[in-house]
Structure formats: structure tokens, C-alpha cells
Amino acid sequence: xxxxxxxxxxxxxxxxxxxxxxxxxxxxxxxxxxxxxxxxxxxxxxxxxxxxxxxxxxxxxxxxxxxxxxxxxxxxxxxxxxxxxxxxxxxxxxxxxxxxxxxxxxxxxxxxxxxxxxxxxxxxxxxxxxxxxxxxxxxxxxxxxxxxxxxxxxxxxxxxxxxxxxxxxxxxxxxxxxxxxxxxxxxxxxxxxxxxxxxxxxxxxxxxxxxxxxxxxxxxxxxxxxxxxxxxxxxxxxxxxxxxxxxxxxxxxxxxxxxxxxxxxxxxxxxxxxxxxxxxxxxxxxxxxxxxxxxxxxxxxxxxxxxxxxx
Numbered sequence: 479x480x481x482x483x484x485x486x487x488x489x490x491x492x493x494x495x496x497x498x499x500x501x502x503x504x505x506x507x508x509x510x511x512x513x514x515x516x517x518x519x520x521x522x523x524x525x526x527x528x529x530x531x532x533x534x535x536x537x538x539x540x541x542x543x544x545x546x547x548x549x550x551x552x553x554x555x556x557x558x559x560x561x562x563x564x565x566x567x568x569x570x571x572x573x574x575x576x577x578x579x580x581x582x583x584x585x586x587x588x589x590x591x592x593x594x595x596x597x598x599x600x601x602x603x604x605x606x607x608x609x610x611x612x613x614x615x616x617x618x619x620x621x622x623x624x625x626x627x628x629x630x631x632x633x634x635x636x637x638x639x640x641x642x643x644x645x646x647x648x649x650x651x652x653x654x655x656x657x658x659x660x661x662x663x664x665x666x667x668x669x670x671x672x673x674x675x676x677x678x679x680x681x682x683x684x685x686x687x688x689x690x691x692x693x694x695x696x697x698x699x700x701x702x703x704x705x706x707x708x709x710x711x712x713x714x715x716x717x718x719x720x721x722x723x724x725x726x727x728x729x730x731x732x733x734x735x736x737x738x739x740x741x742x743x744x745x746x747x748x749x750x751x752x753x754x755x756x757x758x759x760x761x762x763x764x765x766x767x768x769x770x771x772x773x774x775x776x777x778x779x780x781x782x783x784x785x786x787x788x789x
Contacts, residue, residue: 483530483775484563485768486523490673492764493520495757497680503752505742506687507655512758513684514660517677519765521667523772528571530775535564577669585662592617596628603627604646612636612713614645614725616652618659625653633725636713641706644693645725648703651692657685686728690737704737 493516500509596605596617604627605617612633619625627649634642652658660681668678690707694700711730736742749755 483527483771485771486520486527487671488673489764489768489771490520490524490671490677493517493674493761494676496761497676499753499757501680501684501687506684506691509684510657510660510681510688513677513681514663516761516765517664517667517674517681520768521670521674523768524671525571525574526772526776528567528574531563531567532571535566535568574670578666581665581669582662585665589618592628596626603650604629606631606634612710614649614710614714616649616658618653618656627653632713633710636709637706640697640699640702641709644697644699644703644706645710647693647696648689648706648725651689651696652685654692655685655688657689660685683728683732686733687736690733691741694737694741700737700741704734707737708734 493513496516497513500513504512596607603624607628607630609630610632611630612635614627614629614633617626617628627646629645629649633645637645664674664678664681668675690703694703697703707725707730710725714725
């Protein structure tokens with residue numbers, strides 16, 4: 479395995495430049511999908527790296543249930559700095575699994591509790607709450623149930639009719655694009671590897687920009703959407719969970735400024751000659767190297783342990 483087993487832990491740094499440049503130079507739809515895939519792959523690779531290190535570290539502990547041959551010097555020689563990296567990987571991997579598990583359970587709990595609370599309200603696509611606190615968000619469906627737009631009377635009273643149409647179009651875009659899955663994926667990725675937090679922040683913004691562009695196309699006015707977003711941000715109380723997309727989420731001033739400019743280009747990948755193109759290729763190379771390093775280390779450790787295991 480050599481030092482390649484450690485690469486997936488630090489290769490997420492190669493995605494930092496594209497995290498910001500994708501926001502500025504790619505269509506929000508393309509940026510959201512690109513950054514989510516990069517974050518998910520890098521998170522899986524770094525977690526696999528910790529798992530490989532943990533196997534070697536656990537084999538060194540006295541009284542472990544693993545075969546004694548797994549702690550032989552020949553096996554440990556496949557991993558550099560095994561005396562430090564192996565034992566350190568055990569609490570690190572446990573922390574990652576605990577953090578990701580808690581985030582996933584919290585997201586599921588919030589969705590189930592919110593869905594249960596709204597079950598008695600009429601209307602399939604929209605749930606209007608008799609609450610004076612202004613907020614709105616997209617609640618994804620469970621099973622065969624379709625998602626719903628959740629909005630309070632306080633939010634509706636703060637907006638004009640055209641701005642209300644923009645709000646509903648925005649939230650329906652979140653549901654149609656299944657943005658809750660993308661947001662949850664980057665939330666878990668950032669918990670698996672702290673170096674991926676800039677990508678989580680970027681996807682939170684680009685997902686809202688994606689919905690903004692869809693709303694602008696639906697209502698036919700970018701200024702109306704910008705005005706609705708600005709008003710909602712002044713009064714909104716947020717969403718029940720970080721993986722649920724809300725109308726006033728993300729850096730609102732940047733969203734409003736983008737809506738006051740012409741619609742972005744729909745290109746999926748920036749030209750190589752541009753700064754964004756170089757950053758995108760750098761992120762792609764880093765992601766590919768992380769995947770190859772993880773696969774190489776996993777295969778190597780598998781054959782080493784197989785050869786050391788008595789038949």
C-alpha cells in the first residue's frame with residue numbers, strides 16, 4: 479500500500495479551488511451536481527482509507543478477535559508508520575461513523591416528525607401553516623408520497639402575489655431536483671472529512687441558485703424572484719433541518735446579486751483555458767487519484783491479509 483493509503487485523507491484539498499469557482503462560472507445545476515459527486519467520492523475514499531488503517535491498528539491490540547497472523551511484521555510492513563497510524567485510525571473512524579450516523583438519523587427524524595405533523599392538513603402539493611412566523615421550505619415525500627411545499631401564513635402575508643408565485647416555483651424546483659438528497663450527501667461528506675466543508679457550503683449555495691433560476695424561468699422575471707428572496711430573508715426563521723431546502727437559505731445577498739444579472743450559461747463544463755476549467759480538471763484529477771489510491775490500497779491489503787491468514 480505504501481504512502482498511497484494516506485492520499486485519500488488529504489486529496490480533498492484539491493477540490494477547494496473548484497468549490498468557489500464553480501459557483502461563479504458554472505450553471506448552478508451543473509455546479510451542484512459536480513460538487514456533490516466530487517464530495518461524495520472523496521468522502522467514501524477517505525473513509526475507506528481509515529477503515530484500512532483501522533484493520534492494521536486493531537490487529538496490534540492485545541486480545542483482538544482477528545487472526546494473530548494479521549499482526550505479523552510482514553503484514554505491518556505494508557503500511558508505513560503502522561505503530562502510529564493504525565491505532566490512531568480506530569477512534570478516527572469511530573468518530574466519523576458516529577457523526578455521520580447521527581446526522582442521517584437526525585435528518586430522518588426531522589422528516590418523519592414534520593411529515594406526521596402535516597398529515598392532517600389539506601392539499602397535497604402545498605401545506606399552509608396557520609403560523610405568524612415567516613418561513614418556507616420543501617419537504618420531500620416518503621415512499622410513494624410526493625413532496626410538499628410548506629409555507630406559513632406569515633410568509634405569504636409578507637410577499638406580494640407575484641413574489642408568492644416565485645416562492646412556490648422555487649420550492650417546487652427543490653422537490654423536482656431532489657435537492658434534499660444532494661444536501662444530505664454533502665452534509666455527510668463534510669462529517670466524514672473536514673476538508674470537504676467548503677464543498678458543503680458551496681452546494682448549499684448552488685442548490686438555492688439552481689432553484690432561483692428555475693423560479694425565474696417559471697415566473698418570467700428575475701427581479702421578482704430577487705425581491706421575493708430578499709424579503710423572505712428579512713423575516714424567515716429557517717428550516718427544521720440543514721438538509722431541507724428553504725427559500726431564504728444560503729448567502730442571500732449573493733443570490734440576489736446573481737438574480738439581478740443576466741441568466742448564467744448552461745454549459746456543463748468550463749473551457750480548459752479558463753481558471754475555472756483548470757480548477758475543475760484539478761478537482762477531477764484529485765478525485766480520480768483518491769479513488770485509485772483507495773482501490774489500490776484495498777486490493778493490496780486484501781491479498782496481504784489473505785496470504786497471511788492460515789488455511
